Amino acid sequence: MSLTIRPLEARDRAAWAQLYEAYARFYNVAQSAEMRERVFGWLLDGDHPSAGLVAERAGALVGLAHYRPFPSPLRATTSCFLDDLFVDESARGNGAADALIEAVQQEARRNGWAVLRWITAEDNYRARGLYDRLAERTRWVTYDLKP
Template identity: 30%
Template structure:
């Protein structure tokens, strides 16, 4: 496997990043493709407003993107600090098993620690055992809080 570089997404990444996000949304999660240019608008918004969130990409030596992670930022009242929500972590199926997901996670962890965030939270499916094994390996703990949602 080629050497993989993990870095912040840039404007020039948008076409490839949109392809990866389409795989993530439609192929992996089987959700309908968001309408119009909403995904591109989201990526553009994050690039222009890094205080709200950031995306990291995994890039091969041949400048091909093979994964991404998205952090959104909010506040933690209990510690009076900012906190991060890891909302997306995706590695293209053909490159899985090469520790790219682990490296993306490590980059996110380093980022929140370097910027003095209180913590990072994320969710995974109850039956996503490979992801849970990665999180356990990284020293993450299952949260004591229950997740609720409403539409």
């Protein structure tokens, strides 16, 4: 079956919400319907920096990718951050994640962004196998501090 990667559309709301809810569960992140509604709104708002792509197979959404540009002052460039990447468990291993990353990479290239960057959990071994094949692992350690 053919896989299509395309921009997220308003008609995708219900299927996207199911995927995004599964993504939040995967990372043990508490998420409400209101939160998903806010993010979906961002992704469809042409004035918001976040954008979304979906992977579709046989008329069903099987994956999603959310990305946005970010400035890199030290390098005086704009780069691209892949915030969310998720493929439904039933569709894993069939190239959807590769295709979504490649589509975001093409978008970064089209926009002249310097690098495509993302993070993942240290114990996300299956995804890291793909990421190690596609990209260079950096030496940077991430910190979070609540304001």
